[in-house]
Amino acid sequence: MIGKSVPRVDAYEKVTGRAKFTDDLILNKCLVARVYHAKIGNGVVKFIDTSEAEALDGVVKVVTFKDVPNHCYPTPGHPWSVELAHQDVADRNLLTGRVRYYGDDIAAVVAEDEVTASRALKLIKVEYEEYPVVVSPKISMRGTEHPIHLDKKDNILARSSFAIGDVDSAMEKAAVKLKRSYKTPIVQHCHIENNISYAYMEKGRVVVVSSTQIPHIVRRIVGQALGIPWGQVRVIKPYVGGGFGNKQEVLYEPLNAFLTMQVGGRPVKIELTREETFTNTRTRHSIEYDMEAGVDAEGHLLAKEMTTYSNQGAYASHGHAIAANGLTASRLQYACPNIRGEAYTVYTNCPTAGAMRGYGIPQVCFATESFMDDIAYEIGMDPLEFRRKNLIHGYYEDAYLKPIAANTNGIFECLEKGAEYIHWDEKRKAYQNQTGDIRRGVGMALFSYKTGVWPISLEIAGARLSLNQDGSVQLQVGATEIGQGADTVFSQMAAETLHMDISRVHIVTQQDTDVTPFDTGAYASRQSFVTGTAVKECAQQLKQKILEYARTLVPGNVDRLELEDGYILADGKPAISLEDLAMESYYSLSNSSVLTAEVSRQVKKNTVASGCCFAEVEVDMKLGKIKVLDIVNVHDSGTLLNPQLAAMQVHGGMFMGIGYGVSEQLLIDEKTGRPLNGTLLDYKMMTMMDTPDLTAEFVELNDPMGPYGNKALGEPPAIPSAPAIRNAVLHATGIGFSEIPLTPQRLIDGFTKAGLI
Amino acid sequence: MIGKSVPRVDAYEKVTGRAKFTDDLILNKCLVARVYHAKIGNGVVKFIDTSEAEALDGVVKVVTFKDVPNHCYPTPGHPWSVELAHQDVADRNLLTGRVRYYGDDIAAVVAEDEVTASRALKLIKVEYEEYPVVVSPKISMRGTEHPIHLDKKDNILARSSFAIGDVDSAMEKAAVKLKRSYKTPIVQHCHIENNISYAYMEKGRVVVVSSTQIPHIVRRIVGQALGIPWGQVRVIKPYVGGGFGNKQEVLYEPLNAFLTMQVGGRPVKIELTREETFTNTRTRHSIEYDMEAGVDAEGHLLAKEMTTYSNQGAYASHGHAIAANGLTASRLQYACPNIRGEAYTVYTNCPTAGAMRGYGIPQVCFATESFMDDIAYEIGMDPLEFRRKNLIHGYYEDAYLKPIAANTNGIFECLEKGAEYIHWDEKRKAYQNQTGDIRRGVGMALFSYKTGVWPISLEIAGARLSLNQDGSVQLQVGATEIGQGADTVFSQMAAETLHMDISRVHIVTQQDTDVTPFDTGAYASRQSFVTGTAVKECAQQLKQKILEYARTLVPGNVDRLELEDGYILADGKPAISLEDLAMESYYSLSNSSVLTAEVSRQVKKNTVASGCCFAEVEVDMKLGKIKVLDIVNVHDSGTLLNPQLAAMQVHGGMFMGIGYGVSEQLLIDEKTGRPLNGTLLDYKMMTMMDTPDLTAEFVELNDPMGPYGNKALGEPPAIPSAPAIRNAVLHATGIGFSEIPLTPQRLIDGFTKAGLI
Structure with a gap:
C-alpha cells in the first residue's frame, strides 16, 4: 500500500x-x-x-x-x-x-x-x-513612546544569535566580500474556508x-x-x-x-469575513535580512553572517520561533567554517504574523539563495557550480541542535535532476548577453527542511485501531486531515502494516478531543513522520493481538503465524480468515474480546528533507512582467507514501511559492497601519490563468528515520520557487532584486535605475 | 461515589x-x-x-x-x-x-x-x-391454510419444555389440586420519542x-x-x-x-408516527397460561405444571426467548420437587411482539403470583404465609442453567419490609367479609429476575478511559444511556475506582460504532452489571498506569504508591498531584505518553435480583373501578449505585406495572387484525392524575457477583405491581380475575357473573 x-x-x-x-x-x-x-x-x-x-x-x-x-x-x-x-x-x-x-x-x-x-x-x-503607528521592525526596535507591549520596552519580542568559528578574521582573508540586504513581503494564506x-x-x-x-x-x-x-x-x-x-x-x-x-x-x-481573515488572523512574517559573506579565490565560502529583522506585528503569536527557524536553517546546508547569525523579532503595529507553510524558511531561503546567486554573479561563477562547491557533502550534524542530522546526498541528486530537466548548461549559455525587450533566463534555488519540531519542542502522537467484524479496521488519529491527504496516507500505513487493502481501513476524519487520541496536529510537516510512527506501532500492536488470538483458534502445533491479505497463515498455509477470526473475537461464547490497540508515542527523532527549484522565465522589460515558461521542483522527501498525493502537495506549494515571488503582498499603510489590499480582489493571488504548468520530480532516497522511509513534504514545496524565479530574472537581466514580489512596479523601478529601460 | x-x-x-x-x-x-x-x-x-x-x-x-x-x-x-x-x-x-x-x-x-x-x-x-385473519395463538397453532411463514407449517415459531421430578405421581398425592388459566394483554412501550x-x-x-x-x-x-x-x-x-x-x-x-x-x-x-409506533414496532407479548398445581395438607407445593402460549404476532423478532425466559423463571423461586413446563411461541396476524421491560417476566409473574394467591385462597391460607412456606431458602442453583444461582435471602427481607409498610396482617384481617359497594383489599406479588443474558447468550462489554491534562478523565462505553441513568452510574463507577469526584469524570453520551468500544447495549438489565464490570476493570487499568507513570516522577525509594483524591500518595504522603502528573504525561520533553486504558471483557457470571410489591386498593363495585390507595415495591438489587436513580427506576417501573394491571391493552380486531386503539387518545396509558403515590423501598444485601455489589434494577420494578393489585382485588372482593387489565368492563362482568352486583 x-x-x-x-x-x-x-x-x-x-x-x-x-x-x-x-x-x-x-x-x-x-x-x-x-x-x-x-x-x-x-x-x-x-x-x-x-x-x-x-x-x-x-x-x-x-x-x-x-x-x-x-x-x-x-x-x-x-x-x-x-x-x-x-x-x-x-x-x-x-x-x-x-x-x-x-x-x-x-x-x-x-x-x-x-x-x-x-x-x-x-x-x-x-x-x-x-x-503614532510604526510598521517597520528596524524602526520599532529603536523604541516608541508607548511600547506596544508594556513588558517589552524596546518592542523587541526576542533576540537570538549564534557564532561558529571566527567570522571577522575569515572575512579579512576572503578574496571577495559581499554585503547585501533582502526583504520578503507580508502575505496571507488565503485558505478557501475562512x-x-x-x-x-x-x-x-x-x-x-x-x-x-x-x-x-x-x-x-x-x-x-x-x-x-x-x-x-x-x-x-x-x-x-x-x-x-x-x-x-x-x-x-x-x-x-x-x-x-x-x-x-x-x-x-x-x-470571519475574507477581509477579517486578511487583517485579523495571521500573515507570513515580512523579514529583512542583512547578509555578508567572504569567499576565497576558488569560490569557497570562508565566512558568512546574517542579521534578521522579523516583523512580528501586534501580538507574539508564534513569535520568535519563525525567525529562529530561519536562523537555524542558515547553518544547515552550506559548508562554511565561520558563521554568525543574529535574529530579532520585533513588535510593530502591523497585523500579527504567525505560522505559514514553511515557517520562516521561504523567507530565509529567498535571502540565502538570492545571496548565493549574487555572490556567484560577483565572482563570475555559474551559480549551480558555486552551490555544488559549497554544499555539505556526506553526513551533516548541526552544532546546536544535536539530534538534527542528515544525509546530504539527496540534494545533489535533486540538483542533477533539476538541471537536466531545465537544460541548465545549455540555457545558461544561450541566455547570456541578451539585449532586447523580451529576455529569458534560468535560475534555481535549493533548501533543506527539518521534519517536525523535535528537539526544539515536543513531538507526540496517538493512534487507535479496532478490528471490525468483517476484518476491516477503524483507525483514529489525533492528527488532522486539512486537505493535504493525511487521512489517505495514514490509511495506507495501517493497510501496509496489517497487510490488507486500503479499502479495509476506515479512518475517522473528524477529530473530537473527547474521544480522539492525543496528537498536537497538522504543522511542521510532522504528521506522516511523527503520527506515522504512532500509526505504524499501533498497527503492529493490533497485528500482534490478532496473531495471539489466532493462536487460540488454530489447532495443532504451529511455529509461525502471519497475517497476509486477510488470512492468518499457520506455518505458511491459510488457517483462518481474518473475518472469521474477527467474528470469533466479537461473538465467541467461550472466548470473546474485541481486538483494539492504542498507542501514545513520543517521537525523539528527526530527519531533514531537501530539494530545489529550477525555473525558466521570460521578462518583458518594458511592461515589467515575468512569465514563467517552465518550472520544476525536485524533492528528496524519502520514500513517497503516495506519489500522486506527493505531486499534488508539490503543485500546491509551487503555486504558493510563485505567487510569493511575483505577485502577492499585503500592503500596510505606513501612516495608519491599515491594510490597503486585504481582499481577494485587491490582493494579487495567482489565478489558474496566471499559473504555468507545474512539474514535480522526486528523488526517492532511502531514509531509515521515518516510519516508512518518509520525511517532510507538506511545507517544502512552497520554499524554493520565489528565489529560483528571482535568480532567473537576474540571469535574464543582470538585475538582482533584493525584495519580492517582483511586481511590474518593482521591475520597472529596477530596470529604470539600472538604465536598462 | x-x-x-x-x-x-x-x-x-x-x-x-x-x-x-x-x-x-x-x-x-x-x-x-x-x-x-x-x-x-x-x-x-x-x-x-x-x-x-x-x-x-x-x-x-x-x-x-x-x-x-x-x-x-x-x-x-x-x-x-x-x-x-x-x-x-x-x-x-x-x-x-x-x-x-x-x-x-x-x-x-x-x-x-x-x-x-x-x-x-x-x-x-x-x-x-x-x-382469513388469526389473532389467537391457540387457534393459530392448529394450522392455517396459508401458513404465516412457509417454513413453519403449524405457525409454531418454537416450542420448549422441561421436566423435573414426577409431576403426575405427585399430583395424585396432593391434598388439594387446582387448575387455572391466565392471560396477559398486548401492551406497548409508549416511549415519548417515537x-x-x-x-x-x-x-x-x-x-x-x-x-x-x-x-x-x-x-x-x-x-x-x-x-x-x-x-x-x-x-x-x-x-x-x-x-x-x-x-x-x-x-x-x-x-x-x-x-x-x-x-x-x-x-x-x-x-414513525405514534400510530405507526403502536402498530409497526413491537408490543409486549400477550401470553396465555394454563396452570396446574398440587399442594399437601400443610400447603407445600408438591407439583406444578405450566403450559404457555405466547402470541408472537407476524414476525419472529425476539421470538421464543420471551416465553422461554418466563418458563425458566417458573423454576427459580418456589421450592417444588416436581415441575413441568412447556411453552409455545406462535405466529399470528397480530402486530409483532418483541422485547419490553421485563422480557416475559411481567407475564409469567402475573400468572404465577395470581395462581399462588388462588391456591392460598382455595386452601384458606394467608397468601403471604403460603409464599413464605414455599419459597426456596438459602442458596439456589438452577437445574438447567447452571451458572444461574442466587442467594435467596433477599426476598424474605423484602417481604418483611413490604408487609410492614402496608400493615399486612392488620389489613388482611380488617378487610375480611366486606359487603358494601366500596371494598378494600391488600395484595402482594413477588418475583426474581436474572441480570444479563449469560449463560443463554453472550455477555461482552467495552470501556475506554483517558486521562485529561487537568487530571479529569474521559469515559467511553459502548453501552447506552436511554433515560435510565446509565451514564451517571458509569461515571460514579469510574470515579469510585479512580478515587475522584464524579465531576472529574466526563462520559461520552453519544455512541458511534466507529469509535465507541463494543458493547451490545441496553437490555436485560445488564449494563450496570456487565458494562460495570468493564468500566471497573478499565478504571483499575488506568489507575495502574497512573501509578506506574508516577514511579518515574516520584523521587527516592517508595514502597507503596496510591491514588487518592487527585493526589499520588507515596508511602502515604502526598507526592504529586494527579493534574501535575497528567501534565507531565502530555508534555514532558523527556517522557511523555498520554495515559489511556481500554477493556473489552466477556462476562461469564450472573446474579439474580428479587423483590415484591404490596398494594392496597379500593374497589368501586358498581363502577368497576379500582383505586390504588397505597403501593410499595421492595427490591433486593444488591448495593444501590445511586439511591435516587434507583428510586426513579422503581417509580417508572411501578407506573408501568400499574397501567399493565388496570388500564393498558392494545385491542386487535379479530376479523381484520386491525389495531383498534393504537393512539395515545384511545390506548389507556395512565396519566399523572391516575397514578397513586409510589413508594420504593430497598433491601441492600451484599452480593459479591456484581462489580460494585449491584444487580439488576432496570426491568424488575415493572414486574410485580399488576399481580399485586389483582390479588388485592381478590382480597377485597373474593374474585380472582384471570386476565388483565382490570378494566371497569372486566370487573363489572366478573362481579355480575359472581352475583356480587
Missing part, C-alpha cells in the same frame, strides 16, 4: 460536496457573533458606548474589553511545555482596550442573526487616543467546533484563555478547507467559548 | 431541552421517507402500481417489495452468535408482498418533504388477495443515526439486511427519549439504510 497512488479516501465526499465542514454542521438557532475591530492602528480606547447596540432588537449580548478575563494567554499552535522556558508568550486578552494594530478586537456582539450583529457593530461608539467556529455548552463544559489544524491545542488554549480546567473543554474538528498554518493558531475559538458562556451556553458562531 | 445520590450527569441538558436527540441533529436538505402499510391483516399483494406516486412533484424514489434484497434477516437486539443454533430467526425482508399483519410494510416513498411523502403514499394503488432514524452515505459507507438502545447491533443487522460487510456500516446513537425494549430491536434502520443507497447516498429520514 505504501508507494501506491491510491485515490484520496475523502475524494468522493469532497468532489460531491458532501464532506461536512464546520458551517455545514451548525444546527438551527445558532446565535451569530461579530467582532468590533479598532479603526486606528495604535492607541487606547478612551470611551466606549454599547448601549445603542444593546438596545437593538435581536441583540442578545454585547461584551467589551472591560468584560473579559484580564489574564493573558498565548495563541500559537505549539505543543505546550511543562517547562516555563519553553512556554509560548502570553500577551493577549480576549478583547483589548489597548489597540495594537488596525483592526484589533475591542468588543463583540452576539445577536440572533448575522444582519442584526452587523448592524449592532455600527451602533457601538468608540473614542480613541491615538499613538476561519470559522461555533461553540456551545454541554454538561457544564464548553464545546467548540472549529476549522482548525490543531484541535487538542485549541482545547488547551481555550482553557488557558478562559481560566478553566482543560478537561472542561471539548473541541471538534470537522473537514477543513485549508489551513496552511493560519489554522495552526488559536484565534477566535477562545472568544467564541467565552461568548457562549455569556449567553447561558446557547450556540454561538463566529465566522 | 458508589451509593451516593449524585445528580444525573445529563440532568441539566435534558431539563433545559439542550440534549440532542436524533431529530435535533438532522441537517437541512434531508429527504423524508414514509412507509406504505398494508390495509389488510393477512394475504398477498396481487397488484401494485406506484406510477402516480412516482409522478408526484417532489417524490424522489418509490420502492416496493419487488425492489428489496430477497434474503431474510433477523431483527432482535440479541448478541449475535457464531454458532448457528444460537442465531436469531431471520424471517423478514425490508418490504413484503406477503402481508402478515395489518400494517405490514409493502412499499416506501422518499420525497423532498413529509407532506409530499404522505401525499405520495395515498397515490399508491394496491390490490390484495385476502386470507422510533426515528436518518441515514446517509459517507466515504462509500452507510451511516445510520438512530434512537436505539443497541447501536452496535444496529450496525450488524443493517449489514445483514443489506448484505454488505458490517464494517461498511456506521451507527450513531444520540440521546434517546425512552426505549423500554422497543429500541432493542432493529426496526426501520435497515430500510432507512437501503433507501439512502437508493437515492445516491442523500440523507433520508424515517420518523
